[in-house]
Amino acid sequence: MELQEARAIIEALLFSADKPISVEQIKEVLEEIDSKSIQSLIKNLQDEYESQGRSFQLVEVAGGFRMSTRPQFGPWLKKFYKVRHRERLTAASLETLSIIAYKQPVIRSEIESIRGVDVAGVLHSLLEKRLIRVMGRKMILGRPLIYGTTDEFLEHFGLRALSELPKMEELVKPQINTDSHRNTDKGTKDDEVKYIATDEHG
Amino acid sequence: MELQEARAIIEALLFSADKPISVEQIKEVLEEIDSKSIQSLIKNLQDEYESQGRSFQLVEVAGGFRMSTRPQFGPWLKKFYKVRHRERLTAASLETLSIIAYKQPVIRSEIESIRGVDVAGVLHSLLEKRLIRVMGRKMILGRPLIYGTTDEFLEHFGLRALSELPKMEELVKPQINTDSHRNTDKGTKDDEVKYIATDEHG
Amino acid sequence: MSFKVQLEIFEGPLDLLLYLIKKEELDIYHIPIARITEQYLEYIHIMKMLNLDVAGEFLVMAATLMHIKSRLLLPEEELEEEELEEDPRAELVKQLIEYQKFKEAAERLKAKEIEQEEIFTRSGDEAAELSQKEGFLLEASLFDLLSAFSNVLKAVGEKEEFTEIMEEETTVKEKIRNIMDMLRVKASLNFTEFFVGLVNRVEMVVTFLALLELIRLKEIKIRQARRFGEIRVYKQ
Numbered sequence: 001m002e003l004q005e006a007r008a009i010i011e012a013l014l015f016s017a018d019k020p021i022s023v024e025q026i027k028e029v030l031e032e033i034d035s036k037s038i039q040s041l042i043k044n045l046q047d048e049y050e051s052q053g054r055s056f057q058l059v060e061v062a063g064g065f066r067m068s069t070r071p072q073f074g075p076w077l078k079k080f081y082k083v084r085h086r087e088r089l090t091a092a093s094l095e096t097l098s099i100i101a102y103k104q105p106v107i108r109s110e111i112e113s114i115r116g117v118d119v120a121g122v123l124h125s126l127l128e129k130r131l132i133r134v135m136g137r138k139m140i141l142g143r144p145l146i147y148g149t150t151d152e153f154l155e156h157f158g159l160r161a162l163s164e165l166p167k168m169e170e171l172v173k174p175q176i177n178t179d180s181h182r183n184t185d186k187g188t189k190d191d192e193v194k195y196i197a198t199d200e201h202g
Numbered sequence: 203m204e205l206q207e208a209r210a211i212i213e214a215l216l217f218s219a220d221k222p223i224s225v226e227q228i229k230e231v232l233e234e235i236d237s238k239s240i241q242s243l244i245k246n247l248q249d250e251y252e253s254q255g256r257s258f259q260l261v262e263v264a265g266g267f268r269m270s271t272r273p274q275f276g277p278w279l280k281k282f283y284k285v286r287h288r289e290r291l292t293a294a295s296l297e298t299l300s301i302i303a304y305k306q307p308v309i310r311s312e313i314e315s316i317r318g319v320d321v322a323g324v325l326h327s328l329l330e331k332r333l334i335r336v337m338g339r340k341m342i343l344g345r346p347l348i349y350g351t352t353d354e355f356l357e358h359f360g361l362r363a364l365s366e367l368p369k370m371e372e373l374v375k376p377q378i379n380t381d382s383h384r385n386t387d388k389g390t391k392d393d394e395v396k397y398i399a400t401d402e403h404g
Numbered sequence: 405m406s407f408k409v410q411l412e413i414f415e416g417p418l419d420l421l422l423y424l425i426k427k428e429e430l431d432i433y434h435i436p437i438a439r440i441t442e443q444y445l446e447y448i449h450i451m452k453m454l455n456l457d458v459a460g461e462f463l464v465m466a467a468t469l470m471h472i473k474s475r476l477l478l479p480e481e482e483l484e485e486e487e488l489e490e491d492p493r494a495e496l497v498k499q500l501i502e503y504q505k506f507k508e509a510a511e512r513l514k515a516k517e518i519e520q521e522e523i524f525t526r527s528g529d530e531a532a533e534l535s536q537k538e539g540f541l542l543e544a545s546l547f548d549l550l551s552a553f554s555n556v557l558k559a560v561g562e563k564e565e566f567t568e569i570m571e572e573e574t575t576v577k578e579k580i581r582n583i584m585d586m587l588r589v590k591a592s593l594n595f596t597e598f599f600v601g602l603v604n605r606v607e608m609v610v611t612f613l614a615l616l617e618l619i620r621l622k623e624i625k626i627r628q629a630r631r632f633g634e635i636r637v638y639k640q
Contacts, residue, residue, distance in 0.1 A: 008255065009257070012279060012524075015271055029281050029282045053210065055210045055214035067526075069214045076214060076231055079231050080218075080227070218526075220526050268525060269525065270523045270526075271525075273519065273522035273523055275524075290517060290518075293545075297506055297507060299513065300507075300513060303513075304506070317418065318417050318419075318499070319418075319461050320459070358517065358520065367509070368512050370505060373508040
């Protein structure tokens with residue numbers, strides 16, 4: 001197979017899929033083309049879309065590549081689809097997600113000890129949105145479920161990999177605050193109840 | 203707005219949609235651009251994809267325009283999606299659809315008189331697949347439902363409009379079997395009655 | 405027979421008539437009514453024998469055919485004037501031709517549909533849907549199957565009456581297992597190969613019913629290389 005033909009097939013694959021496709025997945029289809037060539041053909045397509053000023057781009061996300069419209073067309077697309085924005089995640093969901101993203105594998109009580117509130121409802125909705133998944137059970141008393149983020153999580157935030165998350169140290173202090181974590185980590189259950197109480201009445 | 207910008211927005215719209223988009227729908231978003239310009243910008247995109255040998259095309263279907271992969275990539279895409287073919291319609295569905303397509307608005311009894319069988323089940327499944335719709339009730343005894351085809355019907359078969367269906371007169375006359383036709387064509391009515399007689403008593 | 409195959413008969417009496425006309429290479433405008441009636445009844449007979457759900461329409465058409473036949477056989481002097489002028493077959497022929505046009509239209513649509521299968525839009529749902537649904541295609545018609553079965557029966561010979569001596573339910577189940585075993589050894593077999601060595605007609609009927617049941621269950625699929633050709637059975 002010539003590279004020109006392989007490039008066209010890759011374009012067709014990327015065009016048809018709305019999920020990111022990995023180089024390995026492409027390799028499975030093309031067989032005779034090696035991963036390195038596939039990678040450079042993708043790069044080639046990326047550059048071409050760029051230089052031709054196409055309205056779409058080829059972006060690496062969640063361990064694969066995905067074609068999507070360029071951000072500057074957002075307002076026009078929203079006008080067309082008559083929506084202001086996609087369903088955004090609530091603050092509670094975002095916080096819980098961040099904790100899971102940084103702390104994974106993580107169990108519910110750890111999240112709750114950080115957020116200081118019950119997260120059962122939030123976890124349920126995140127699972128439903130497929131932004132998180134159950135990775136197994138922790139071999140401790142009660143055998144609690146272990147949570148982690150999914151590829152959909154990466155996609156939703158346009159991340160190539162978890163390593164693209166801002167480093168904990170880079171984060172502005174209080175917010176998803178490591179200090180507080182350290183505090184509560186050591187904290188007993190009683191501490192937390194107190195914390196909740198303050199929160200409630202504050 | 204410059205035409206170049208309009209063209210880019212049109213490309214973004216067409217790229218993002220998985221349903222055909224009509225010129226009118228695009229006009230609603232672009233407002234200041236007239237339909238004729240929109241049409242020529244679409245044509246321009248079509249030609250560009252063609253001349254650049256893109257793996258996708260811009261096709262007019264069901265009264266709108268839709269981006270899709272070119273047919274020659276079908277085998278590769280099927281390999282990727284691990285499918286041999288989509289769910290095809292049964293002969294009964296196809297026949298019933300043809301009758302509705304040509305005869306619409308049409309009621310069930312008319313379809314049944316042509317097909318010679320009950321079509322209740324087939325109608326139900328075609329309605330479920332959104333290939334046909336109920337257009338109303340006929341003001342005759344029993345007030346039967348009137349059926350017609352949908353845009354999904356056109357899309358499913360890649361038709362621009364109902365007028366693209368082959369003309370009734372073009373449809374092959376009696377037999378598909380031309381040889382046999384020639385054999386028996388010479389026979390007169392008398393011959394046959396005789397033939398029947400021999401057949402009966404022979 | 406207690407075992408009833410739930411196979412839907414999509415084809416109607418008009419399909420059967422068109423099928424016979426094509427198979428026998430007849431001229432649709434000059435149908436030899438006696439011959440076609442005889443064959444038509446033979447198919448109905450087989451369907452009934454197999455305990456298939458023969459829709460009422462098939463019986464209505466049988467009556468129509470016999471009526472036409474009787475009128476064609478009547479001496480001319482016994483006919484009314486207007487009856488003389490019109491060929492008693494005219495109405496049926498008109499209906500068949502009208503129906504045939506739509507069958508042709510359906511064929512064209514099918515070609516379009518297959519064309520569209522090669523085209524993918526940017527829709528993830530569709531892709532997901534695609535991988536779930538493996539479309540099933542009955543590529544030979546029920547009449548082709550009945551026709552093949554009728555040939556198998558004829559090959560055995562004499563019109564020995566069918567006896568209801570077995571517990572079909574278990575037997576059909578056994579046959580199903582048998583057939584699947586055969587298809588495990590070879591991925592596809594000719595229709596007739598399933599009947600090789602069977603001398604008992606009842607066993608043949610049961611084998612046929614088992615094949616129908618397997619088609620319904622989408623365990624097997626049947627194909628013909630060409631119209632009226634040999635039927636081949638494939639494991640799904």
